[in-house]
Amino acid sequence: NEIEAVLSSMLDAVLVVDCDKNILRQNHAAESLLGIRKEDHGRSLEEVVRNSALLKFAEKALAGEEPTAVELAVVRDREKIFQVHGTLLKDGSGRKLGAVFVLNDITGLKKLERIRSEFVANVSHELRTPITAIKGFVETLKESALQDPENARKFLDILESHTNRLNAIIEDLLMLSRLEQSEESGEIALVETPLKSILESALELNRAKAEEKKISLELDAPEELKAKINSQLIEQAVSNLIDNAVKFSEPGKSVRVRAEPREKEIVITVSDFGPGIPREHIPRIFERFYRVDKGRSRKMGGTGLGLAIVKHIVQLHKGRVCVESAEGKGTKFSIYLSVA
Numbered sequence: 001n002e003i004e005a006v007l008s009s010m011l012d013a014v015l016v017v018d019c020d021k022n023i024l025r026q027n028h029a030a031e032s033l034l035g036i037r038k039e040d041h042g043r044s045l046e047e048v049v050r051n052s053a054l055l056k057f058a059e060k061a062l063a064g065e066e067p068t069a070v071e072l073a074v075v076r077d078r079e080k081i082f083q084v085h086g087t088l089l090k091d092g093s094g095r096k097l098g099a100v101f102v103l104n105d106i107t108g109l110k111k112l113e114r115i116r117s118e119f120v121a122n123v124s125h126e127l128r129t130p131i132t133a134i135k136g137f138v139e140t141l142k143e144s145a146l147q148d149p150e151n152a153r154k155f156l157d158i159l160e161s162h163t164n165r166l167n168a169i170i171e172d173l174l175m176l177s178r179l180e181q182s183e184e185s186g187e188i189a190l191v192e193t194p195l196k197s198i199l200e201s202a203l204e205l206n207r208a209k210a211e212e213k214k215i216s217l218e219l220d221a222p223e224e225l226k227a228k229i230n231s232q233l234i235e236q237a238v239s240n241l242i243d244n245a246v247k248f249s250e251p252g253k254s255v256r257v258r259a260e261p262r263e264k265e266i267v268i269t270v271s272d273f274g275p276g277i278p279r280e281h282i283p284r285i286f287e288r289f290y291r292v293d294k295g296r297s298r299k300m301g302g303t304g305l306g307l308a309i310v311k312h313i314v315q316l317h318k319g320r321v322c323v324e325s326a327e328g329k330g331t332k333f334s335i336y337l338s339v340a
């Protein structure tokens with residue numbers, strides 16, 4: 001019948017019990033979620049369902065007049081979080097027949113919520129470090145150091161570096177939020193562009209730092225190679241990868257940027273011969289603020305957002321970014337762009 005069809009096509013689990021908590025009806029979703037079998041029809045909920053939080057909630061819903069809601073965890077193959085709504089079931093004359101429960105899977109939502117609040121906590125923490133330092137040095141300058149020009153100069157340099165750091169974090173956060181907005185709206189102009197000049201300018205942005213560390217930069221890309229890209233963004237992504245390669249490599253090493261066509265794709269690689277990334281960290285390095293060595297990254301002016309930005313830029317191009325790394329040998333990042 002129609003009701004049966006509606007119930008069984010619902011993704012939410014629906015469970016109906018009478019006033020004595022005997023199961024009157026359950027849909028497919030409820031069966032697989034709570035481990036109820038077809039033949040459990042008519043049996044008491046207490047015999048069938050092991051979830052004590054749900055049983056307690058059922059009691060409360062049957063006792064009260066108002067619809068109630070609760071969040072509860074159900075562990076079967078893996079833990080899932082459900083929002084459960086309970087409503088009294090009444091006949092036409094208002095006589096209580098039992099209760100209806102609807103269980104709505106909010107595991108994904110909960111995960112997003114957690115990611116969001118972790119992100120806010122991380123941002124606050126990252127901002128607080130330079131701000132605390134700035135406050136401290138301003139205080140010292142006001143109290144005494146102004147009379148001591150040599151120290152004052154040193155403190156001002158430190159203040160400058162922390163201010164730059166704050167600025168870098170804010171710039172990267174704004175960049176990420178702009179990228180996310182473009183991802184949502186889907187509006188980004190991709191234009192057929194020669195790649196080599198883009199890679200050259202990405203290298204140029206890192207030239208001074210590389211020279212300072214005596215790191216040689218190499219480029220290998222065919223003149224005629226073109227890709228449908230937003231050139232500013234691809235330049236930024238490649239520059240972020242080169243920045244890391246230069247930053248983490250020992251002086252005297254080289255960093256290679258390469259572009260080549262490969263089947264229906266174009267691959268841009270940035271390789272270095274630096275320390276590599278320990279295997280256990282690789283799955284997480286594209287997360288915001290994730291760093292193998294926080295102290296070291298900060299000292300070198302990193303915000304921990306560079307690779308997150310790369311990931312978003314590549315996503316906007318419907319491409320993918322991969323990393324291969326061997327500890328002590330080096331790291332290779334590859335950006336794959338599809339040729340339209």
Ligand SMILES: Nc1ncnc2c1ncn2[C@@H]1O[C@H](COP(=O)(O)OP(=O)(O)O)[C@@H](O)[C@H]1O
Binds near residue numbers: 292305331
């Ligand atoms: N080429 C590389 N060699 C070694 N480690 C790297 C390399 N690129 C990235 N990493 C690791 O990934 C982390 C995240 O990179 P990123 O998001 O650019 O942050 P940041 O450069 O600000 O530290 C770095 O802190 C570092 O631990």
Ligand SMILES: [Mg+2]
Binds near residue numbers: 240302303305307
């Ligand atoms: Mg970086």
